[in-house]
Amino acid sequence: MRITVDVNGRRRAADVEPRTLLSDFLRHELGLTGTQVGCEHGVCGACTVQVDGEPVRSCLMFAVQADGRAVRTVEALAGDGEPLHPLQQAFHERHALQCGFCTPGFLMALEPFVRDRPDASEEEIRAALAGNLCRCTGYEGIVQAVRQAAREPG
Amino acid sequence: MKPPPFRYEAPRSVDAALALLGEDAKVLAGGQSLVPIMNFRLARPAMLVDVNRIEELAYLRKRDGVLHIGALTRHATLERSDVVARGWPLLRQAVRHVGHPPIRTRGTVGGSCAHGDPTAELPVALAALDARFHLRSKVGGRSLAAAEFFVSHLTTALREDELLVEIEVPPLPSGARTAFAEHARTHGDWAIAGAAVVLAPGHAAIALLGTGPTPMRAAKAEAVLLAGGSAAEAARLAGALADGEWPVALTTALVRRALEEAGA
Numbered sequence: 001m002r003i004t005v006d007v008n009g010r011r012r013a014a015d016v017e018p019r020t021l022l023s024d025f026l027r028h029e030l031g032l033t034g035t036q037v038g039c040e041h042g043v044c045g046a047c048t049v050q051v052d053g054e055p056v057r058s059c060l061m062f063a064v065q066a067d068g069r070a071v072r073t074v075e076a077l078a079g080d081g082e083p084l085h086p087l088q089q090a091f092h093e094r095h096a097l098q099c100g101f102c103t104p105g106f107l108m109a110l111e112p113f114v115r116d117r118p119d120a121s122e123e124e125i126r127a128a129l130a131g132n133l134c135r136c137t138g139y140e141g142i143v144q145a146v147r148q149a150a151r152e153p154g
Numbered sequence: 155m156k157p158p159p160f161r162y163e164a165p166r167s168v169d170a171a172l173a174l175l176g177e178d179a180k181v182l183a184g185g186q187s188l189v190p191i192m193n194f195r196l197a198r199p200a201m202l203v204d205v206n207r208i209e210e211l212a213y214l215r216k217r218d219g220v221l222h223i224g225a226l227t228r229h230a231t232l233e234r235s236d237v238v239a240r241g242w243p244l245l246r247q248a249v250r251h252v253g254h255p256p257i258r259t260r261g262t263v264g265g266s267c268a269h270g271d272p273t274a275e276l277p278v279a280l281a282a283l284d285a286r287f288h289l290r291s292k293v294g295g296r297s298l299a300a301a302e303f304f305v306s307h308l309t310t311a312l313r314e315d316e317l318l319v320e321i322e323v324p325p326l327p328s329g330a331r332t333a334f335a336e337h338a339r340t341h342g343d344w345a346i347a348g349a350a351v352v353l354a355p356g357h358a359a360i361a362l363l364g365t366g367p368t369p370m371r372a373a374k375a376e377a378v379l380l381a382g383g384s385a386a387e388a389a390r391l392a393g394a395l396a397d398g399e400w401p402v403a404l405t406t407a408l409v410r411r412a413l414e415e416a417g418a
Contacts, residue, residue, distance in 0.1 A: 001162065017159065018159075018160060018161070018162030018202070019156065019157045019158070019159050019160060021156065021157075021189075021193075024156070040155060040156075040190075040193050041190035041193055041194065042186060042189070042190050042253075042257065045254070045256065048256050054230070054256075054259040054260075055255065055256040055259060056256055056259055056260050057186075057256055057257070057260070059189075059193070060185050060186055060189040060190065060260065061185060061189070061260070062162070062185075062189075062204075064162055064164070064204075065164075065185075065204060065206060109255065109256050113255070126341075127250075127255075127341070128255055130254050130341045130342050131253065131254025131255060131256050131257060131342060132254075
């Protein structure tokens with residue numbers, strides 16, 4: 001099926017099989033390998049991207065469903081050679097990652113939250129990131145990074 | 155894993171969707187349960203009828219005091235709605251337990267109900283609220299109560315040619331207070347037990363999660379409350395509907411917590 005998707009502000013057209021997951025379309029068709037594929041059943045959150053501004057699991061959407069929609073991936077946060085996005089910078093400063101596999105999913109899930117809820121309590125921050133698994137950090141640095149990015153939006 | 159091939163249709167109207175439904179067709183709503191099942195190849199529908207582009211199914215409106223929830227309403231829309239928070243706080247209390255924020259942006263109220271998972275929160279809340287489920291097919295429509303709509307584990311009264319189009323929730327009795335309590339092994343995981351409660355003068359509704367293959371109303375416990383019985387006594391009767399020593403203890407504790415939160 002022919003689809004046209006706005007990906008990170010660029011119009012991308014492609015022929016896809018209906019069963020192609022959005023995560024595979026982004027990685028294999030468009031070469032946007034920042035989006036990670038972990039569990040492929042919606043549990044780990046590593047594949048989280050934004051569709052029309054809302055964080056979604058790209059492994060639980062078919063690429064055909066993104067036809068005519070705007071998709072935003074981690075590559076949109078900061079281009080090559082550009083300064084990091086404030087949330088990325090906060091992750092860097094607060095040691096909110098170790099291996100980094102889960103990081104793009106955390107960033108895309110949390111970026112709207114940080115923007116919309118600068119006064120969020122720690123409990124609310126933890127609820128906001130509960131859908132993303134990290135096996136390295138123990139989450140403490142991630143919670144601190146979210147708080148810092150909310151306070152200092154850059 | 156990737157899903158096996160299927161035919162894909164994305165109708166723009168309810169009528170067009172109904173014309174496609176039938177044997178071997180599966181409705182794709184938010185996809186937060188169906189797509190994992192397909193990725194694992196536990197389901198291999200020959201055709202997916204994607205209802206996400208049917209705008210006439212995405213609405214949330216209050217009319218004459220009654221809440222009308224279009225089947226395609228996202229969990230996040232329900233969660234953020236002031237109309238829901240003011241008039242039907244139990245729905246907000248329950249929906250916050252559904253998965254995680256990036257699940258709730260896609261998942262739909264209709265999908266949660268049509269999937270018929272006995273550990274889903276919204277069907278339990280809707281059972282406590284005496285909601286009605288509106289179904290349509292090419293040949294007509296029908297309207298069912300929760301006790302008729304939810305048939306068994308992952309099974310509802312929906313026929314292959316039927317689409318759940320709306321869930322209708324009556325107004326709460328005046329002075330009503332509501333609460334939702336559940337236990338899951340980890341935050342956002344499937345709940346093991348839970349309770350949704352509506353209390354008002356002359357009104358008591360307790361719906362249970364985890365005590366059977368469908369949401370279950372605790373009728374004896376409700377009757378005891380209406381007769382002036384204590385929260386502890388009602389919780390004991392409701393908990394007794396669970397099967398096994400710890401499920402009974404857990405359900406009793408959760409019902410008691412919900413009743414006390416609702417002012418019993």
